[in-house]
Amino acid sequence: MSGNTFGTLFSVTTFGESHGKAIGCIVDGCPPGLELSEADVQPDLDRRRPGTSRHVTQRRETDTVEILSGVFEGKTTGTPIAMIIRNEDQRSKDYGNIADTFRPGHADYTYWQKFGIRDHRGGGRASARETAARVAAGAIARKWLNQRYGVVVRGYLAQLGEIKVPFKDWSDVNASGNSFFVADASYVPRLEEYMDALRKSGDSIGARLAVVAHNVPVGWGEPVFDRLDADIAHALMSINAVKGVEIGAGFACVTQRGSEHGDEFTPDGFLSNNAGGILGGISTGQDVVAHYAIKPTSSIRLERNSIDKDGNAVKVSTEGRHDPCVGIRATPIAEAMLALVLIDHALRHRGQNGDVVCETPKLR
């Protein structure tokens, strides 16, 4: 049991169900002295928030966060920071029809088998709503990493179904009207058309996304099991609907020669970044780069074969309010998880004599 805590020195424990009273988390291990208020956390929550465009769930939640502890006179004290987000728009009756049946591809079935009881309303604990608490925690991690080391964590959607969106510019990702987090805003009309057709069809679609951390010092990560890349894989795969994770070149390395894959060094820096900024599980000082695949939403309007709790054959289709592509809102979540991995390793890392050394990356 348990399993709702992430991190060793900077740990986050989340709670809450989709249609319960509230969701939230306790962040333990935030260094003292960081200026912090709800205003630092709310923007990331707003980026993840439902109902911001017609392409995502229309559930209406303000996702207003309240900090309950760990901050005194505007600064963190080194003690646990509890954050709470009250649920507001719980239209639980939408879910009555799935209380006794299982959606194909959904955690309905496994929760029921494992626990013998489940809060079926909106997916209960298995809902992506839980990730709002991660985003809140990640916002704190990001602020500290940025202030202390200049680390910047950001992500984008690289592929929506068959549509690959090449990286153009970071400024495009947050451009006005770009509700897709793509790094080339000129693709937005084409994506909107794609999503409109998809929504009409009652189906859903997968996505491929990227998340990147700039300015990570060299030396973060602990061999051999607590590698930075292994922890990133753990973190990203723990996000609802993620089915694959790549570091750097990822699966492309299968057909690479060693002479191509191994990033050459020069006195002025690395000549490439197939490693994704990690060698031997330890950061190299280059950008940390990961990709991940998000499966299509399992709650779709199309009718599908399933069973009920007694094992009888039934047909299931889901009305409710669901994202036809959960990948669209995944970027802030992945950014949060990457930041949580990085801050934990930042705090674990020590230099040669057991002291922290703020290494300046020797190479870029």
Add this chain to the structure above:
Amino acid sequence: MSGNTFGTLFSVTTFGESHGKAIGCIVDGCPPGLELSEADVQPDLDRRRPGTSRHVTQRRETDTVEILSGVFEGKTTGTPIAMIIRNEDQRSKDYGNIADTFRPGHADYTYWQKFGIRDHRGGGRASARETAARVAAGAIARKWLNQRYGVVVRGYLAQLGEIKVPFKDWSDVNASGNSFFVADASYVPRLEEYMDALRKSGDSIGARLAVVAHNVPVGWGEPVFDRLDADIAHALMSINAVKGVEIGAGFACVTQRGSEHGDEFTPDGFLSNNAGGILGGISTGQDVVAHYAIKPTSSIRLERNSIDKDGNAVKVSTEGRHDPCVGIRATPIAEAMLALVLIDHALRHRGQNGDVVCETPKLR
């Protein structure tokens, strides 16, 4: 620091460097009463062992394991099982020329930056030799899982460079003369030819592999961070040279519709397994299926640009004895890691009233 322990209730702590006195591990949490001797562990070590074909490193190690504790009158006692493998063929002088330079794509650089000191001989702690200890631990996990739940863990090489080898039959994987762990032995001649050419060229190549667990009961895995899939991603990504991990459909889900990806239920079982046997981080009772990508070896004979410890430009080429494709020997390692994840979750899992319930999967 630390980071050399894997698992919560069934934990493995490994030690040892490539050219140190010995490598080994302590397995803590093995249930009592399991019949165990070196004969249960040695076969898996032999499958991973170097020098078994001309396509892998020619280092000569018998990899003979000795069990030091935790077994009494042929059975485990519930106390820690220490295992040791003495290193025999330490040709350290091969590595003298890399003491002060860094191989592109190798952990040489990051270990030196992180620790300010490194055992450069044969890659030291970053050597794939460390994984022999994991294989030894995994052999114990596999035996217990099999005896207690009938779980079978096995893997194969699915792609070597550009050559995709479709799955034909499990019996082919261990067929005599198939030193590649491919699931269609008829591909062996073509692979041998490919590897011979590669070795001659002085270069190396990547690979894509699969690992599967059969007969996993429904209900293993802890939401939301200690998901079975997240732990598998962690485990596989912690293996040297792994750059990508997929569960079930993996990155193929990006272009799947929800109506295609979500595995339908019938009273007789699931109709497909895009989930890879895991929904919401919890096992479904289907086969647990994962794929992973292994990058090409960084130690190659071809000359490459690098720097020395003082930051000066140098040329580096590695002689020594290296696998031109580390993927070839990766199968037993991934099997071990998957078994270690599964036994940990098997021991963590409890049923509705806090007791263990040996669930019979309701569906296949």
Add this chain to the structure above:
Amino acid sequence: MSGNTFGTLFSVTTFGESHGKAIGCIVDGCPPGLELSEADVQPDLDRRRPGTSRHVTQRRETDTVEILSGVFEGKTTGTPIAMIIRNEDQRSKDYGNIADTFRPGHADYTYWQKFGIRDHRGGGRASARETAARVAAGAIARKWLNQRYGVVVRGYLAQLGEIKVPFKDWSDVNASGNSFFVADASYVPRLEEYMDALRKSGDSIGARLAVVAHNVPVGWGEPVFDRLDADIAHALMSINAVKGVEIGAGFACVTQRGSEHGDEFTPDGFLSNNAGGILGGISTGQDVVAHYAIKPTSSIRLERNSIDKDGNAVKVSTEGRHDPCVGIRATPIAEAMLALVLIDHALRHRGQNGDVVCETPKLR
């Protein structure tokens, strides 16, 4: 950093400062299917609550708990249970005078040295108020332990300053008018007189208490570091103001012979319980018995020598509202901590084949 989580499989993470917005906790790992509502938790909180007699702090808090998650239709679901207690009576101005000075014997000094910032209001995170969250978590643990194994956890005050109160009967502990938790209610008038005099003097006093668990099955506890007794010592010593812990005979064993200390077995049970129900770190099936010492409150009215933040000599005396003997309210806290240790080991324990066996104690 971090450090605010207790337990492995049944874990509790607490948050909150004495005069912040709220205190509370997340309980992770509670087995599913347990009937639970605020009514199960509130009684234990009421027993610990301040202001219940003239011998404890007069701060007015209703300590009303709200459960935010993890319960569905009246039963636990196996997911995290968040509980919150809003602070009501924050008379922070009482503490203005200690913002820049340190009370002898108080955590004021060490928090300031460690974190460089501290919420001085009411002791902030170091306040005994934090223990209300532990009591709330302990109430859940106690209910499950009782329903599943019949375990009963209870405690009493054995000595207040020089006044030793011999154990007479458990029914006395909760007798009406016994605000001291002593096991012989006839001592109450004498204790009241003692406390009245103490309060008048402006000083405080220590106490010795006992905590006992009945019906603990044989076999709980993990050698060699996660022993049941070691975890109990950890748990009790983590309570504010505790300076000593004894298991069974405790320090009395120093002058015992082996022939006296070792509890003899007969077919009908043990003949004594010097072990306190634990041998080799594992429960014997007898009562688990521990004692602990609580130091006198450091916040006293008497003037004492101290320094301010700049190191200058100052005189310090504390007005505010403080318990002259924190031991008086410690019993519910120790009961909670013992329950938290026991449920964690209950969930970790497995029998010979890796399944849980609900052992009936062979001997009493």
Add this chain to the structure above:
Amino acid sequence: MSGNTFGTLFSVTTFGESHGKAIGCIVDGCPPGLELSEADVQPDLDRRRPGTSRHVTQRRETDTVEILSGVFEGKTTGTPIAMIIRNEDQRSKDYGNIADTFRPGHADYTYWQKFGIRDHRGGGRASARETAARVAAGAIARKWLNQRYGVVVRGYLAQLGEIKVPFKDWSDVNASGNSFFVADASYVPRLEEYMDALRKSGDSIGARLAVVAHNVPVGWGEPVFDRLDADIAHALMSINAVKGVEIGAGFACVTQRGSEHGDEFTPDGFLSNNAGGILGGISTGQDVVAHYAIKPTSSIRLERNSIDKDGNAVKVSTEGRHDPCVGIRATPIAEAMLALVLIDHALRHRGQNGDVVCETPKLR
């Protein structure tokens, strides 16, 4: 299960049974760059070693340690340090008669109940022999703590049965001929006489001991559960036969007034040390002081009532080679455990901005 690992960032995992092939441990998290060889570890092992005087077990073990990994060219590399001590004098036949019966006060009974199997030879895993591995790990911790912070950890025996030995001088503890670790060597003849009589009687006796750490910086320890004092209590109570732990004034605080117990500050330092160097779970910069009680050995020659595995009444007396007072050899073990707690907190501690600050204690 599991439970054989101690520590978070500097962790020790021990293995081995009294009469198995070997005992040993893996130390994970030792900072790199520490000069280390067997010569640093052996002296502490020699102090704990059996057979050094007629007052302890006559088992003949050289307890020669071999370091297998983690050291390169005489310095630690930051990777796991495995250490092994081969068992030599296994006179297992001495124990044949206790294979089927249980010694009163011994872990025989609980191991058998928990695991359904036990290595009865010499107590198996429950033997104090396991602590040699802790002493080896502690020696590394002590060396690093001393070199990095000047910390000195040492202990002494304060009471043997009824004989209290007041502290006279540290130099007496290791004086030639003082095999009792008492801090007043003039007591040795009296103690020898006492032990000779005891041995003749076939009985055993308890002891009270102290362990102290000098030069601990202010600020080590994490509120609220991972307090320095709570971790020390855990560490000391995890030593075989310990039944009580005190920090600073310990149980004496029960009768202390707050005006007496609270250590006053002056600009020149503390005026007393009732706190034992810890306030609010965090080190104050004063000496860290703990006492602990060791129960009398359960293996005695005197005949006692017991049962056999089938529950039949039997008489048990133990021949073999046993310490009549295990407290005599406990000092090096407690020193090791205290050092292990301290180094873990040293590595966890960070200052205001997340960096390590080597605080100079402001006060003594």
